[in-house]
Amino acid sequence: MSQNFETKEIKTGLIMEGGAMRGMFTCGVIDVLMENNITFDGGAGISAGAVFGCNYKSKQIGRPIRYNKKYSKDPRFCSIRSLIKTGDMYGADFCYHELPEKLDPFDTETFESNPMEFYVGATDVSTGKCVYHKCVNGLDDDIKWMQASASMPVVSKPVEVDGHVLLDGGISDSVPYKYMEQLGYNRNVIILTQPKDYKKSKALPILQWLLRKYPAIAKTMAMRHEEYNHEMEEIKEREEKGISFVIRPPKDLGISRTEKEPEELERVYQLGRKEAERVLPELRQFLEAV
Numbered sequence: 001m002s003q004n005f006e007t008k009e010i011k012t013g014l015i016m017e018g019g020a021m022r023g024m025f026t027c028g029v030i031d032v033l034m035e036n037n038i039t040f041d042g043g044a045g046i047s048a049g050a051v052f053g054c055n056y057k058s059k060q061i062g063r064p065i066r067y068n069k070k071y072s073k074d075p076r077f078c079s080i081r082s083l084i085k086t087g088d089m090y091g092a093d094f095c096y097h098e099l100p101e102k103l104d105p106f107d108t109e110t111f112e113s114n115p116m117e118f119y120v121g122a123t124d125v126s127t128g129k130c131v132y133h134k135c136v137n138g139l140d141d142d143i144k145w146m147q148a149s150a151s152m153p154v155v156s157k158p159v160e161v162d163g164h165v166l167l168d169g170g171i172s173d174s175v176p177y178k179y180m181e182q183l184g185y186n187r188n189v190i191i192l193t194q195p196k197d198y199k200k201s202k203a204l205p206i207l208q209w210l211l212r213k214y215p216a217i218a219k220t221m222a223m224r225h226e227e228y229n230h231e232m233e234e235i236k237e238r239e240e241k242g243i244s245f246v247i248r249p250p251k252d253l254g255i256s257r258t259e260k261e262p263e264e265l266e267r268v269y270q271l272g273r274k275e276a277e278r279v280l281p282e283l284r285q286f287l288e289a290v
Contacts, residue, residue, distance in 0.1 A: 012287055013185030014040040014056060015177050018047025018170040019193035020152070020257035024265050026191050027052050027064045028272020029247055034061045036280060038287065042117035042185055044132075044176045046169040049191070050120040050149040057118045058111040058138060065269045067104040069262040078258055089155040089258070096147045111138035119183075121169035121176050122148035125158050128216035130173035133162070152257075153217060154210050172220050174228050177235065177244065187287065190235060192248040198232070200225040245286040247279060 014033075016026050026049060034056065045053035052064040071077040076094035083089040100106035111118075121130045122145060135142035141161065148159035148166035158165045173179070177190055202225045211218040238244035255268050276283075 010187050011041045011185045013180045013188040014043040015180055015188055015190045016045040016049030016053040017175045017192045018049045020048055021255050021259040022193035022253050023048030023052045024268040025193050025249055025272035028269040029191050029276040030056050031061050032273050032276035040116055044119040044180050046121050047150045050146050057114050057116050058107040060107055069265050072260045083155055087157040096143050106138055108138035120145050120149045121173050122166035123169055123172040125165045125167055125214045125217050128220035130169055175231055188244045190244050190246045195249050195251050200228040
């Protein structure tokens, strides 16, 4: 009697946590992966993982660390002045228009032609839940979703796009591994920006008051530490079972969320490169296994 065996299709995914300027670690990792011609069927990023990670699909090695170091002290890029003047600490016009369109162009043609799928997540202010968007061409709508994904509460205005009013995706889904698994991505590389022993603490009570205009966001933020710590435990389980391959800092990165010193940005970027180079042989084996 003959038997038919179905071979499960392997779909590789690259999943990137946020963390503001901790994302320089991610930038170092992805540059090493791109330099070594490692490709993925799809990718997903949250917050900094979205705005930096999108350069994987556009194949722009070195772009995020370059523009962050060059413009980190420009008040149009990130400043209290920008927050007071525009409602956004990270100036929306500068960061999402002038910079990618003129100063350090985002390669939208390569982004669109690359078959790698790319998803970003942002938090709907009316529900406190994460909603996702598939970026297709790196143009207006996609950029709006990336902006929304990285719009940190309190220091950013909500972003309106595609019928949603959105804030930072990290509020509701810090690492979108479950979403990618639901889409069929079953061999995932997860880049985290906190070390293995990190535990998130409960948000300060004042944050509840600051977010009183958005009760669903405030409620989600109040539980975020529990959700995050549970996610980290699940990721460790996937790592131990060989379901996912995790790249994380070996210790706390010691960098401010809004770090402006180019030397510090470069230091954390190099830590990411070093860790990626260290695990590269194991990563190749993981991606090549059937």
